[in-house]
Amino acid sequence: MSTPHPHPHLNRWIVEPGKTPGLGVLDPASIDDAPGDKEITNAACDELVEQLRDLQIRLWAERSQSLLVVLQAMDAGGKDGTIRKVFTGVNPQGVHITSFKAPTSDELARDFLWRVHARVPAKGEIGVFNRSHYEDVLIARVDGLVAEPTWRRRYGFIRDWEEMLVSEGTTIVKLFLHISRDEQARRLQARLEDPTKRWKFEPADMDARSKWDDYQRAYEEAIAETATQQAPWYVIPSDRKWYRNWAVLKVLTSTLEMMDPQFPSS
């Protein structure tokens, strides 16, 4: 796959197929190429949300292709905040957010792709996965929920399945919100101290925190194994929320521009 990526301005975040992202050296506090300081960048975000809204209307009217956005991050990495900031203001009729929690017994009784496949976007829709099938090679690995040969085989199954979706008309964008261990500590602390955030705290957060290194390694490998030309991974520096929001909006609007949805002519 030597074709250059079609969005040169997204190259700073994209994971090149075959390369390991090297999370340890990528700076989670980067504000590389931001349009300006926090205030200026937030203003740029407002414009990008408008643009996303317009592009979504065209996608919905065209109804011939769909966009699947996979959001992954460490606990407190900012998945919920990103969804709120990016998609508030976009017509919810054509945007479906699915949050995947611990699998139900019905889900555990099937293969790991069953529950995510059921929620892929229809033509005309944007589907957002808040956590996803990637948990089945992340927590499943770190917590030893399945044997190593099982989660290792899943990398290939994920590549195959995503390639099938792309071939059948879905564009896939995978986003890893990259935060530092210190930033995670600050956010978890805030959850404990701020009564408006305490509801988000779960004891499992501290458990996952103690496995920080294991998770980082699992993420690096999962991303390296599944970063393809057709279903790219982006590593988004996410210690600064304003930069993260801008970067995610940039990836989504650029991707939709490349999809170039058109109003039907008749």
Add this chain to the structure above:
Amino acid sequence: MSTPHPHPHLNRWIVEPGKTPGLGVLDPASIDDAPGDKEITNAACDELVEQLRDLQIRLWAERSQSLLVVLQAMDAGGKDGTIRKVFTGVNPQGVHITSFKAPTSDELARDFLWRVHARVPAKGEIGVFNRSHYEDVLIARVDGLVAEPTWRRRYGFIRDWEEMLVSEGTTIVKLFLHISRDEQARRLQARLEDPTKRWKFEPADMDARSKWDDYQRAYEEAIAETATQQAPWYVIPSDRKWYRNWAVLKVLTSTLEMMDPQFPSS
């Protein structure tokens, strides 16, 4: 894949991976290795249904693996009759039959595997697909519903998806009920003449009949492209219904015996 198939007595029907089944030379009226004449074979079927019932109870109690049976045939090939004969008498709680008709608009708005993936059996269950994702490389090809590169790519996606299901705990058996053009004519004629069968007749039956050769070629290629060690195809001579029923029961009971489901020890 040079491993011999684990059921030597099924070798007469199995399609060897990498081989084209040659439907034109396989005799649809074969009664090869039948236990006896029609009467004797029907009695053998009754015993096999008993055996299937017992194996299904163990599968249901064990709840750690599942069986997916894919049934394909030309029109009037005997899919409905096979299901009635084979599964009547088995506890319907653990057996789910899904008949796939022309796709709905919701189904057409997703990839071709979406609707079948939703209906795969849970652990402990037997799932039967009356028609399946194979229609998306059969009627989709013969009637030109999608472009050739699209249906050609689907062979690989089908192999990948079935391999994933097998890896995650599902045993797959694919059955092509092979009838002759003359037998099809007799059965369609009977549908027109017999008031208890007329409800089954559809004008599309005659249309598909005129495309007999196209369908046979499409079946040969689809079977050759997707006959794998892990998800084998069986071509069942089906002109004689009593032989067909016996052969299908033989394949299913032998497969379940190989799966060897056990009652939980505690």
